[in-house]
Each structure stands twice: as C-alpha cells, then as structure tokens.
Amino acid sequence: MQTLNSLRALCWSHRRDPCLLNVCTALYSSAVSEKTFNFCSKDMRRNTGVCDFKVLEAHMTLHSKNSTRNFCTSSTVRNCWSCGSSRQLFFCSSCKVIQPPIENVNYFELFNCDQTFALDTQKLQQRYLELQKSLHPDNFSLKSLTEQGYSELQSALVNKAYSTLQKPVTRAVYMLQLQGVHLEEGTDSMVSPAFLLEVMKVNEKLWETQSREEVASIGQSVREALKDLNEQINAALNKGDLQSAKELLARMKYFSNLEEKVKEQLTESL
Known part of the structure; x- marks a missing residue:
C-alpha cells in the first residue's frame, strides 16, 4: 500500500499535469468548492x-x-x-x-x-x-x-x-x-485507493505516449469501461439502488475525465 510520503512524491512529480495531480491528491484528500452567483444580470438591467x-x-x-x-x-x-x-x-x-x-x-x-x-x-x-x-x-x-x-x-x-x-x-x-441523494464535489471517498491508482496509471500512459495509435487504443478501453458503467448505473437506478448508483457514478466521473483527455490528445496530434 502506498505510504503518505510516496503519494506526496507522486503529487510532486506530476505537478505539471493537472489531471494526474488531481488523481494523486485524491488518494488522501478531497476538495470542496463553493458557488456564487448574481441575482440580477446586466442583461436584465x-x-x-x-x-x-x-x-x-x-x-x-x-x-x-x-x-x-x-x-x-x-x-x-x-x-x-x-x-x-x-x-x-x-x-x-x-x-x-x-x-x-x-x-x-x-x-x-x-x-x-x-x-x-x-x-x-x-x-x-x-x-x-x-x-x-x-x-x-x-x-x-x-x-x-x-x-x-x-x-x-x-x-x-x-x-x-x-x-x-x-x-x-x-x-x-x-x-x-x-431522489435527495447528493454527490459531493470531492467524490474520492466513494472509490478505492486501488481504483485511483489504476486511473493514475492510465493518465501516466497518456502523458508519456507519443503514439496516436496507442492513445486511440487507450481511448477504446476507456469507452468500453464507460459503456459498462452506463449499463450498471441504469440498472441500479431502475432498481432504486441509489447507493450503488452513487458509487458507480463516482467511478464514471474519473473515466469521463480520461475520455476528454484522450480526445484532446488525438486533436493535438492532427
């Protein structure tokens, strides 16, 4: 199991890649954000x-x-x-x-x-x-x-x-x-450290690879994982199993981020 110091070292080593940094940091911390808004927009004045x-x-x-x-x-x-x-x-x-x-x-x-x-x-x-x-x-x-x-x-x-x-x-x-179930901004507690490390490894592959074919291959794997999660979440919601749906959704968020990163790299390589 990763020690706290080794996880901190991982965070430092990936500080230039926000996506990897977030995954590393998520192994021992969560983030909370506040949202504010204006009641009266300029368009309404x-x-x-x-x-x-x-x-x-x-x-x-x-x-x-x-x-x-x-x-x-x-x-x-x-x-x-x-x-x-x-x-x-x-x-x-x-x-x-x-x-x-x-x-x-x-x-x-x-x-x-x-x-x-x-x-x-x-x-x-x-x-x-x-x-x-x-x-x-x-x-x-x-x-x-x-x-x-x-x-x-x-x-x-x-x-x-x-x-x-x-x-x-x-x-x-x-x-x-x-249904009254809220998924907090920091969803890290909903997934296991092993899963987070798995996601980090995929991020590292995307960060290091120079091959468009390899990026496309990673993207295919990510899409298959998302398809499976879609089916599982749909089944959980249909059964009213909100806790399972919440846990699966936390995993889906990470894979969705990976999918976006794959798209960005494929676009940049054109």
Missing part, C-alpha cells in the same frame, strides 16, 4: 439600470441559494401573470404570453421525456431546438421588459436543463438529486 421586479423575483426563485433544494416531479398549476388564466410550462394557455420559469421544475418534464437514465438523446436534442426557437430573446425584442426578461430566464433554464440531461454523468447526478 436595461436602460434604467434597475431590474424589473417580476423578472428579479423569478430569477431569485430560479437560482435559490438554498443548497438543500427540493425538486418537484410535476409542474404546479399556476395563473398567468398577465391575464390570470391557467398557464403551461412556458406560455399562457389563453393569452399566449410567455411565463416565468416554474420553481424547481423537473428537467425531464421540461423536455417532455421519460425520467430515465437511458433516455433518447436525439429526442432530447430535437425538443431542445424547438424550445429555443420559441423562447429565444430575439423573438421578444419588441415585447415588454417583463416578457423580455422572462424570455431570457426561460431560455437560460432550457440551456441549463439540456446541458444537464445531455451527458451521462450530469444526468445521473441530477437523477440522484431528484
């Missing part, structure tokens, strides 16, 4: 320099600082801010005016797709393009400031939801969050 009250209220609701968010699984029936009639997710069913985002709306519902890890990404992309076509701020340039602001918020929400569901890692993280 307009000429007056002040946020429209309704837009600011929606923005604050959409980006609550509460770290223990509760996610709803279906949209709540609300009234249109303009005419008072019942509204849908994006527009009023009566006057057709754009609406503010619904608090903590389920991303799967937003795209009208099944809440499953093995979702149809082509259908997801098609729905995304349709929504952005109707919600894009350019369509509301002649509307009121309130409608322009809601358009920006809805468009930003759709972008965020799409980027979350499009990739397996972020999709799995989100699905666990829907």
